[in-house]
Amino acid sequence: MKNCASVIGSIVTVTVDRPMGSVHPKHRDIFYPINYGYVEGITVPDGxxxxxxxLGVDEPIQEFTGKVIGVIHRLDDVEDKWVVCPENMSFSEKEITEKTDFQEKFFKTEILV
Structure with a gap:
């Protein structure tokens, strides 16, 4: 978790592979109300x-550059999820929880902001 804290405030580019309005490729019952993707070049424990x-982008997009404002640490999984938004915006821990619950409700998590 210590390494996670060091990424907060960083500017990253996210390639969106699950745009707002899409469904999970394996779990068709999971609908994405926000854009979701990956930061290329940073490999995590799942390979x-x-x-x-x-957060803070209200239309489907393909790529986004913004600020990491939080890390969702999954206590029962090997993955952590970064939370990225426009540089001039911020979201509270409660807002992050509400906006990511569509997928994070399946895991035990803690949010670092």
């Missing part, structure tokens, strides 16, 4: 790129 939620 994939770092996943990221994008």
């Amino acid at each position: 994939e790129w770092q996943d990221a939620y994008i």
Whole structure:
């Protein structure tokens, strides 16, 4: 979790592979009300790129550059999820929880902001 804290405030580019309005490729009952993707070049324990939620963008997009404002640490999974938003915006821990609950409700998590 210590390494997670160091990423907060960083500017990253997220490639969106699950745009707002899409469904999960394997779990068809999970609908994405926000854009979701990955930060290329940062490999995580599952062998994939770092996943990221994008908040504060209200339309489907393909790529986004913004500020990491939080890390969702999954206590019962190997993955952590970054929370990214436009540089001039911020979201509270409660807002992050509400906006990512569509997927995070399946895990035990803590949010670092």
